Amino acid sequence: MTEASSYSPSMLRGLWALTNRELKKWYKAPLIFFLSIIQPIIWMGLLGKAMNLSALIPTNIPGLDVDAVMKTSLGTSDYFSFMAVGMIGMTALFTTMFSGMSVVWDRRLGFLNKVLSTPVSRGVIIFSKVLSATLRSMFQAGIIILIAFAFGLKFGAGFSLLNLLGVFGILFLLCVGLSSAFIAITIRSTRMETPMAVMNLISLPMMFASNAMFPSKLMPDWLQPVAHVNPLSYANDAVRQLLIFDAIDYTQLAMDFAYVGVFAVIVASIGIVLSWRFLRK
């Protein structure tokens, strides 16, 4: 035991080890794993099926084509399909929110100090949190798509497996951005209450001020700009185009990817810079 360790820390090994540690807490705990699957089902039932907007429109008015009305407003004639995609964004938002909380936990339990005293890169410590939240969200998104399909989600006419890849691509970018943002908020915090309050304050407004449940073009003028800068709107739009719209508007889709991509890169960079600054006090 006298010779010095001749192994040098590898970024990827460290990243995967820390990420897997977070994921194990989830997939090795049957109850938590089960709840994380059941949660989107409940939301979909409540918001997707119970709040069916197309049911508001009476079908007995002559000359009124309900499907056409829905299609003009929502881009698809099926409100449940529209809503199910919104659920994917919402789940991503809520799951990534908790990545911030786990930094506070690790700080409190001393685990953070422990990891900080090993040669693993500081950026890796933070990015493992981002990555684990992202992987969890993407897994849940997959589950939502499956369940939604079972409940009657209608795929767009041009839907292919390539589209599905695009869906996960944009979700990856969205989740990296969102969880980096939440971690940046909590990185200096030593108590649970502050980040909890901040997240409660921003999560629901962030969801409603996006096109998750309601098309942003029909929102009041004062809300539209908010929905317009909200990365959630862009991600939702991209997923809808890829999943349920019959015709894909490729310029808009490229715009969605660019916007969410830039958001992810900027916020993740901020998160990593903050981790260098604040993890070592």
Add this chain to the structure above:
Amino acid sequence: MSDDVIKTEGLTKIFNKHLVAVDHVNFEVKNGEIFGFLGPNGAGKTTTINMLITILRPTAGKATVLGRDIIKEDSEVRSVIGVVPQEYTADEDLTGLENIFLCADMYGIPRKVAKERAEELLKLVELTDFKNKKVQTYSGGMRRRLELACGLINRPKVLFLDEPTLGLDVQTRTATWSYIRRLKKEYGMTLFMTTHYLEEADALCDRVAIIDHGKIVVVGSPEELKRNLGGDVITLGIKEDADVSDIIRSAKHVKDVKKENGAYRIKAEFGEITAPSIIEVLRQKGYTVTRLSLTEPTLNEVYLEYTGKSLRDSEESRENVMIQRMTMRRARQ
């Protein structure tokens, strides 16, 4: 490599621009020794250790660990040291073995090597039978031993232990001491530990530094410090009624004699040698010694001499209080 494994020069940490936690501390830790950092709560022990293990940035001064600068070469320092923190940092949702592997991954140790080392370390800390149990089922002592195993996974040349026996029962504490002694003896490891248990420092440390209010007040081996305090105390009674203070004082190594309640309280160096010579001197003068006791000063006296007897109500950060409370709670499980 020079003989000094750790060397600090004017190491200082000031929190929030006015709270001086560590104040221009200078000391060296030599290769292969157990160096103890003693001091009351809030004296700056943990702050010093945190700077040396590079998770706190010093406000001023510098320090090297194994010749590497803790500020400029922090990542190199981290890869050659082992740390056993004050808190229980193992992940409760993982098993003991998974926790060790997690640590190994942080150092980039290949899984095959990590497996061999883990087996060896689990045997050392006697956790082999529990390696596949989740840490939440571990007792305080088992957790502490697991922390020790994790801290050793990279085969460090120097191991930092922050309050290694905080909140442990006597059995576990004694066991922990024996592991620490083995690390020094069998692996030639240098150990830097903080403690506020004086008997622990006395039993384990080759040299101790007493730190108070962020400053080192004295450094030396426990024996040296005790001796500097004025040596042993010999209490002696004689059959006769006379005052023999002057005769006792004439014996070699006697520093002070006081007559208290009919007995003589003698402060002397090298008590084991001095006591027989006092008896001899008295016998020659015709006095008979009826009772005699010899007490060596403990580190307790040394400690109180340097840090005073007043109680400490130090200001602690909310974070530290939380962590400590949680550690104590889990130690009692």
